[in-house]
Structures are given as structure tokens and as C-alpha cells.
Amino acid sequence: MEFIRPSIQAALAKKDFDQAADIAEQRLGLSSLEAHGAAHMAPYMPKPMQDIGTDMHRAASRFARTAQEAAVKGDMSPVFAGLAGVLRQCVACHTTDGTPKIGPTFKGVFGKKETVIHEGKEREITVDEAFIKQTLLHPEIDRVKGFPPLMPSQQGQLTDAEIHEIIEYIKSLK
Numbered sequence: 001m002e003f004i005r006p007s008i009q010a011a012l013a014k015k016d017f018d019q020a021a022d023i024a025e026q027r028l029g030l031s032s033l034e035a036h037g038a039a040h041m042a043p044y045m046p047k048p049m050q051d052i053g054t055d056m057h058r059a060a061s062r063f064a065r066t067a068q069e070a071a072v073k074g075d076m077s078p079v080f081a082g083l084a085g086v087l088r089q090c091v092a093c094h095t096t097d098g099t100p101k102i103g104p105t106f107k108g109v110f111g112k113k114e115t116v117i118h119e120g121k122e123r124e125i126t127v128d129e130a131f132i133k134q135t136l137l138h139p140e141i142d143r144v145k146g147f148p149p150l151m152p153s154q155q156g157q158l159t160d161a162e163i164h165e166i167i168e169y170i171k172s173l174k
């Protein structure tokens with residue numbers, strides 16, 4: 001999916017949500033299934049491959065819709081949420097509106113000083129890029145105090161680019 005990002009992100013940077021939505025929809029969305037004959041090929045693909053293809057197309061269609069909604073509302077955050085698709089699973093445990101859920105809220109967390117449990121002892125950290133990256137890959141090193149130790153490791157699940165996007169997204173939630 002990397003190859004579509006530059007143009008979508010360029011469009012997003014210009015706040016041209018309609019264009020970003022169009023690119024996503026045309027290149028990857030459900031309407032492109034027909035355009036590149038994937039629907040015709042599908043019966044010959046193994047089932048898991050078909051599922052991956054369909055999931056990717058659905059994610060892109062969802063992104064296109066989210067970008068269009070954002071264009072209407074003039075709000076960036078739903079765009080980020082749709083962009084990676086990965087944040088979908090995070091919001092099972094994290095909110096973006098300041099309310100704690102199973103884990104701490106993302107809102108205002110960047111730059112915050114907090115107490116974590118490190119090898120059974122408390123210590124103070126500041127939530128910065130390095131801490132978020134560590135939490136995503138090795139949550140067991142520092143568990144945020146006051147929450148159950150449930151943050152799942154995302155190692156092998158996220159690319160470096162996605163980790164970077166997640167960090168930028170969390171930063172944007174002031």
C-alpha cells in the first residue's frame with residue numbers, strides 16, 4: 001500500500017480531502033476491483049489471498065469515505081484514523097477524546113510525564129517518540145501505572161512508516 005501514500009498524503013497535506021478520497025477510491029477502492037479485473041481473477045486465487053485483497057479494498061473504501069466525511073467536517077483526525085487502518089484495533093482499548101478506556105486516552109498524552117512500572121519498580125518517564133515506539137514494540141518494558149498490563153506488542157504488525165504515522169497522530173491529539 002506504500003506506493004499510493006505519497007499522492008494521497010500530498011493531497012491531504014493540501015487539505016484536499018476530496019482528491020485524497022478519489023485517489024484512494026480509484027487506486028484501491030472497491031470500484032477498482034472491476035477496473036483491474038480482480039473480480040474476474042478472484043475465483044482462481046486461493047481463499048486467503050482473496051480475503052487479503054478484499055480486506056485491502058475495503059480498508060481503502062473506508063478511508064475514502066472517512067476522507068470525504070473529513071472534507072465535510074474540516075477535521076483532520078478521522079483522516080488519520082482511516083489512513084493507516086491500523087488504528088481501528090487500538091480504539092478497542094484507547095480513546096481520542098480524553099476518556100480512559102482499558103488503556104490511557106491518546107488525547108494529550110504526548111509530552112506528559114507519567115509513572116510506569118519498570119521491572120517491578122516505579123519510575124517516571126515523559127511520553128515522547130521513543131517511549132511510544134517502545135510501547136508499540138515492547139510494551140512489557142514500561143507498563144503505565146494504574147492500568148492493566150494489557151497493551152499488546154505490535155512487533156511484526158506495523159511497518160516503521162506506520163509507527164511514524166501513529167506517533168504523528170498521537171502528537172496531533174492535543
Ligand code: HEC
Pocket residue numbers: 086087089090091092093094102103104109114127132135136139142143144147148149150151152154166
Ligand atoms: C487490548 C487493549 C489494547 C490494545 C488493542 C492497544 N492497547 Fe495500547 N495500551 C493498553 C493498555 C492497557 C495500556 C497501559 C498499560 C500498559 O502499558 O500495558 C496501553 C498503553 C499504550 C500507550 C502508552 C500510553 C501512555 O499513557 O503512556 C500507547 C502509546 C499505546 N498503548 C498505543 C497503542 C496503539 C497505537 C495501539 C494500536 C496499534 C494500541 N495501543 C492497542 C491497551 C491496549
